[in-house]
Amino acid sequence: MHDGSMRDLSDLHRPDAPASTAATSSALRALPPVHRLVDGDGARALLAEFPRPAVLGAIRAHLAAVRRQLRDGAAAAIPAFDEPAFFAIVRADLDRRRLAGLRRVVNATGIVLHTNLGRAPLAAEAVDAVAEAARGYANLEYDLESGRRGARDGAVEELLRELTGAEAALVVNNNAAAVLLALSGLAAGGEVVVSRGELVEIGGSFRIPDIVRQGGARLVEVGTTNKTRLADYEAAITADTRVLLKVHQSNYRIVGFTGAVPAEALAALVRNHDGAPAVVEDLGSGTLVDLRRFGLPYEPTVGDRLAAGIDLVTFSGDKLLGGPQAGVIVGCRDLVDRLRRHPLLRALRVDKMTLAALAATLRLHLDPERLVRAVPVLRMLAQDEAALRARAVRLRDETAAAAPGLAAHLRLDEGVSYAGGGSLPGTEIATVLIALSPPDGLSVDEIARRLRTSEPAVVGRIEAGCLLLDMRTVADDEVPEIARALAAAVVTAP
Numbered sequence: 434m435h436d437g438s439m440r441d442l443s444d445l446h447r448p449d450a451p452a453s454t455a456a457t458s459s460a461l462r463a464l465p466p467v468h469r470l471v472d473g474d475g476a477r478a479l480l481a482e483f484p485r486p487a488v489l490g491a492i493r494a495h496l497a498a499v500r501r502q503l504r505d506g507a508a509a510a511i512p513a514f515d516e517p518a519f520f521a522i523v524r525a526d527l528d529r530r531r532l533a534g535l536r537r538v539v540n541a542t543g544i545v546l547h548t549n550l551g552r553a554p555l556a557a558e559a560v561d562a563v564a565e566a567a568r569g570y571a572n573l574e575y576d577l578e579s580g581r582r583g584a585r586d587g588a589v590e591e592l593l594r595e596l597t598g599a600e601a602a603l604v605v606n607n608n609a610a611a612v613l614l615a616l617s618g619l620a621a622g623g624e625v626v627v628s629r630g631e632l633v634e635i636g637g638s639f640r641i642p643d644i645v646r647q648g649g650a651r652l653v654e655v656g657t658t659n660k661t662r663l664a665d666y667e668a669a670i671t672a673d674t675r676v677l678l679k680v681h682q683s684n685y686r687i688v689g690f691t692g693a694v695p696a697e698a699l700a701a702l703v704r705n706h707d708g709a710p711a712v713v714e715d716l717g718s719g720t721l722v723d724l725r726r727f728g729l730p731y732e733p734t735v736g737d738r739l740a741a742g743i744d745l746v747t748f749s750g751d752k753l754l755g756g757p758q759a760g761v762i763v764g765c766r767d768l769v770d771r772l773r774r775h776p777l778l779r780a781l782r783v784d785k786m787t788l789a790a791l792a793a794t795l796r797l798h799l800d801p802e803r804l805v806r807a808v809p810v811l812r813m814l815a816q817d818e819a820a821l822r823a824r825a826v827r828l829r830d831e832t833a834a835a836a837p838g839l840a841a842h843l844r845l846d847e848g849v850s851y852a853g854g855g856s857l858p859g860t861e862i863a864t865v866l867i868a869l870s871p872p873d874g875l876s877v878d879e880i881a882r883r884l885r886t887s888e889p890a891v892v893g894r895i896e897a898g899c900l901l902l903d904m905r906t907v908a909d910d911e912v913p914e915i916a917r918a919l920a921a922a923v924v925t926a927p
């Protein structure tokens with residue numbers, strides 16, 4: 434440690450310590466030693482709450498800071514050591530560190546697939562499968578029939594084939610990895626043709642031109658930002674072309690005078706070419722069900738894309754599929770086999786918990802009747818207004834009961850939710866909100882901060898000076914938790 438927090442008082446007598454006035458020296462000498470602080474009354478409550486090494490570390494760190502202040506400060510203004518103030522700062526430090534790990538968040542943003550909040554909450558069946566896989570051993574790469582080594586994602590591949598009609602499937606760490614593997618395996622040393630309207634950045638530095646380069650291929654751009662024609666692709670195909678890549682415009686829309694070539698037209702274009710390039714489509718969200726069932730706009734399903742003749746389709750496990758973080762590659766057997774043999778696969782493969790969660794989520798997709806109730810992402814997207822309104826009324830009433838002074842500041846309102854996570858870009862989904870206008874003396878930012886740092890954390894959004902809590906992404910059993918957090922946020926002192 435470089436901040437001196439591990440030193441004890443004897444360090445003060447080192448010859449290289451800066452020269453101090455007599456007052457500073459005596460104030461430094463008067464500081465209690467670490468052992469007296471940690472074993473004294475002031476630390477007792479902290480030790481009941483936090484592990485001793487953590488308390489000790491926080492005391493040392495703050496004591497070092499006090500010493501630094503004494504050495505740097507003006508001799509005339511040296512205060513006496515204030516033990517309660519000292520421990521208040523130590524507690525604040527420990528509390529802050531407690532917030533630093535992965536904590537449960539109540540998502541009241543209305544963004545169903547909020548990437549910063551971990552995207553899809555898993556179905557109960559998937560959670561159970563993860564726990565079971567995590568607890569003990571599993572036949573991860575072991576064929577129980579023969580007692581020999583088996584394929585890591587064998588069971589998941591079966592399910593994916595059944596659900597999408599694909600010949601073969603492969604699972605990797607996320608969709609970014611799926612695209613990288615597809616390009617590395619099929620296009621390294623050659624060319625990848627992409628429309629200028631689809632040179633997407635997804636965020637978190639996933640940019641198509643970079644992924645093509647990282648895959649060892651050369652990017653050939655065709656068309657313009659707003660219009661790309663089949664003839665543009667046709668003219669770009671050379672003996673070096675390995676892949677025609679289509680990318681879903683996940684987080685933007687090009688409107689107006691536009692035109693794009695569907696991947697099936699590309700598939701038809703290359704079908705009768707010798708040594709034809711592969712047509713790969715990065716579908717982004719990739720749903721297995723027709724979302725029109727839930728009153729949402731049509732998104733091509735993975736099965737639809739394969740039926741249209743696309744060679745390989747890649748998509749995420751934790752977007753509209755509602756499963757764990759994963760990337761799925763489905764399509765022609767010979768192409769998938771090539772990717773399976775690629776050395777990069779070892780670095781991109783998933784663990785047993787991911788496979789367990791993905792298999793359980795896929796199994797739920799086999800039963801369309803249960804699917805919407807069982808998979809939280811689909812359940813949240815499909816909720817009707819009556820359910821949202823009932824939840825909002827409950828939240829308003831429970832909050833008003835816990836903090837009667839807040840009743841006049843709470844209002845039911847209508848607004849919009851989003852699928853988020855690069856799914857259904859631009860689609861506004863009508864929702865019901867609770868809007869909180871801040872009571873006198875409290876800013877909306879401060880209320881939002883207190884909710885974020887409560888246990889569990891509650892995250893909403895701020896609009897026009899009000900805190901908005903969207904009922905679409907909130908579960909019924911989270912309503913009492915939000916009510917409690919709201920009541921505490923407006924009564925506790927800053």
Ligand SMILES: *Cc1c(COP(=O)(O)O)cnc(C)c1O
Pocket residue numbers: 607608609610633635639680681682683715716717718748749750759760854855
């Ligand atoms: C979301 C998305 C990705 C990245 O997927 P991850 O699973 O987050 O790695 C890649 N391409 C498109 C088109 C996407 O929408």
